[in-house]
Every structure is written in C-alpha cells, then in structure tokens.
Amino acid sequence: MVALRGPLGSGKTTFVRAVVRALHGSDEAVSSPTFVFRQRYDGTPPVEHVDLYRIEDPVGEPAELGLEDAFAADRIVLVEWPERGGDWLPSERIEVEIDGVGDGPRRVRVRRPR
Numbered sequence: 001m002v003a004l005r006g007p008l009g010s011g012k013t014t015f016v017r018a019v020v021r022a023l024h025g026s027d028e029a030v031s032s033p034t035f036v037f038r039q040r041y042d043g044t045p046p047v048e049h050v051d052l053y054r055i056e057d058p059v060g061e062p063a064e065l066g067l068e069d070a071f072a073a074d075r076i077v078l079v080e081w082p083e084r085g086g087d088w089l090p091s092e093r094i095e096v097e098i099d100g101v102g103d104g105p106r107r108v109r110v111r112r113p114r
Contacts, residue, residue: 001071001090003082007096009107012080015096017076023047028070037065046075072076094111 002019004012005108013032021027024043033039033051041047048070055061062068062085070077071090095113100106 001077001079001093002088003093003095004078004080004098005082005095007101009101010098011100013049014096015098016047016080018045019076019099020049023076038067038070040070048075048077050077050079052081052084055081055084058084058088062088068089 004015006012013030017027017030020041020074021028023045024041024047029039029041030049031039033049037051037054039049041049050056050067050070052062068088079085079089082093082095092112093113095111097109097111098106099108111114
C-alpha cells in the first residue's frame with residue numbers, strides 16, 4: 001500500500017497516472033475516484049486507486065463501501081487522503097508526501113513508517 005498525502009491540487013492523481021502508465025503501459029483509464037471512492041486498473045499487477053477525501057466516519061464507512069476488498073496481497077494499492085482512513089488502513093505501507101500545488105514546483109518525500 002502506498003499512502004499519498006498532499007493538499008488538493010498537489011498531484012496525487014497525477015502520481016497514480018504515472019504508476020499505472022509505468023506498470024501497464026497506458027494511463028488512459030486513470031481518473032480521480034473522489035466520488036466513487038475506488039477505481040481498479042487491471043493489468044499485472046492490478047492497481048487499486050482509493051480516494052478517502054469524502055470519508056466522514058473512518059471506522060464504519062470504509063467497510064460499508066467495501067473498500068477493504070481493495071487490499072488484497074496480489075495488487076498495488078494507492079490511497080489518496082489516507083489520514084481520513086484512521087486505523088482502518090494497514091500500518092505496513094509506503095508514504096509519499098507531495099508539497100506544492102498548481103503549476104509550481106513540487107517536493108516529494110517518500111518514507112516507510114516503522
């Protein structure tokens with residue numbers, strides 16, 4: 001799982017596009033799942049794109065929406081707005097933090113919490 005952190009407009013979905021393009025050869029199908037919460041991009045490996053921006057209840061809502069199905073061992077899971085997932089998200093993950101918005105430069109930090 002990769003947790004993508006950053007303000008609106010920082011490039012989280014653009015980051016997902018780049019990952020899907022690198023793994024599957026095309027990013028044509030990639031769009032922000034803000035209103036559907038989850039997009040799956042088939043390929044090898046499958047990529048799950050989860051957006052928790054609209055989650056209000058991190059305890060009940062992810063389960064009600066069936067989002068736990070995205071976290072199978074055979075796929076890469078990219079989660080936007082992971083801070084809204086509370087304790088529901090796996091602790092074993094990579095965190096990518098993007099600073100900057102719009103057309104300006106970005107600073108990207110990658111870390112693996114212990």
